[in-house]
Amino acid sequence: xxxxxxxxxxxxxxxxxxxxxxxxxxxxxxxxxxxxxxxxxxxxxxxxxxxxxxxxxxxxxxxxxxxxxxxxxxxxxxxxxxxxxxxxxxxxxxxxxxxxxxxxxxxxxxxxxxxxxxxxxxxxxxxxxxxxxxxxxxxxxxxxxxxxxxxxxxxxxxxxxxxxxxxxxxxxxxxxxxxxxxxxxxxxxxxxxxxxx
Amino acid sequence: xxxxxxxxxxxxxxxxxxxxxxxxxxxxxxxxxxxxxxxxxxxxxxxxxxxxxxxxxxxxxxxxxxxxxxxxxxxxxxxxxxxxxxxxxxxxxxxxxxx
Ligand SMILES: [Zn+2]
Numbered sequence: 001x002x003x004x005x006x007x008x009x010x011x012x013x014x015x016x017x018x019x020x021x022x023x024x025x026x027x028x029x030x031x032x033x034x035x036x037x038x039x040x041x042x043x044x045x046x047x048x049x050x051x052x053x054x055x056x057x058x059x060x061x062x063x064x065x066x067x068x069x070x071x072x073x074x075x076x077x078x079x080x081x082x083x084x085x086x087x088x089x090x091x092x093x094x095x096x097x098x099x100x101x102x103x104x105x106x107x108x109x110x111x112x113x114x115x116x117x118x119x120x121x122x123x124x125x126x127x128x129x130x131x132x133x134x135x136x137x138x139x140x141x142x143x144x145x146x147x148x149x150x151x152x153x154x155x156x157x158x159x160x161x162x163x164x165x166x167x168x169x170x171x172x173x174x175x176x177x178x179x180x181x182x183x184x185x186x187x188x189x190x191x192x193x194x195x196x197x
Numbered sequence: 198x199x200x201x202x203x204x205x206x207x208x209x210x211x212x213x214x215x216x217x218x219x220x221x222x223x224x225x226x227x228x229x230x231x232x233x234x235x236x237x238x239x240x241x242x243x244x245x246x247x248x249x250x251x252x253x254x255x256x257x258x259x260x261x262x263x264x265x266x267x268x269x270x271x272x273x274x275x276x277x278x279x280x281x282x283x284x285x286x287x288x289x290x291x292x293x294x295x296x
Binding site for chain 2: 016030031032033034036037079080115159179182183184196
């Protein structure tokens with residue numbers, strides 16, 4: 001192969017390292033939504049945790065903001081095949097919310113305002129791989145991108161990063177959420193193209 | 198969307214959905230009938246309306262039609278790789294005019 005073939009326009013964006021198979025890179029941030037956008041004031045926002053034994057915890061906005069905060073830079077991969085690289089977020093690692101919780105559960109079902117749900121193995125949201133984020137690009141997370149708080153699980157397809165998140169239930173057996181019960185993969189790893197169930 | 202249907206699919210100012218008329222285009226490849234004229238009964242709240250009056254969310258992994266009364270999912274239209282998957286489980290029934 002020649003060094004530069006005629007018509008060579010640079011590497012195709014989908015072949016970039018860091019971009020999973022079947023994805024293309026976009027600079028904008030498309031807003032995907034399968035329902036109305038809930039408008040939740042921070043003063044009204046509460047995050048709830050329930051374990052398989054029925055015990056629970058709640059965080060209102062002020063208590064939530066007193067938890068450890070982290071800045072996160074992450075690539076996003078949407079199952080509709082766009083990827084957005086190097087996005088900046090700030091929020092609470094899921095580890096901090098589950099710290100000290102007594103559970104044997106292996107799965108988590110996250111709940112959102114508006115009724116959305118998504119299921120994840122606990123191992124995918126612990127160990128510094130998932131956050132409850134409230135800032136995007138240094139500003140408060142707007143409602144169309146899931147504010148006041150969304151889940152961010154950047155190593156899985158973006159439907160797992162539930163917008164308008166309001167709680168998590170720890171469950172012994174995996175239970176499909178909104179998209180997972182409608183033909184989408186239970187796990188959703190973009191590198192394995194786990195799109196459809 | 199309106200270029201498929203030949204009539205304007207009205208976009209809501211408040212939220213990002215189209216009215217159910219926008220289903221006419223993609224579903225004309227599947228059905229010989231115009232499904233947007235069908236009367237659908239919502240499995241969640243029992244409300245009965247023309248499919249065209251429901252709210253269609255198109256900026257999503259699959260198109261989702263929701264009941265305008267209760268917000269329940271009525272229909273999912275998933276177009277992937279030359280196949281159309283149609284999930285009508287949100288309706289308890291559809292009444293379709295035939296000639
Ligand atoms: Zn209804």
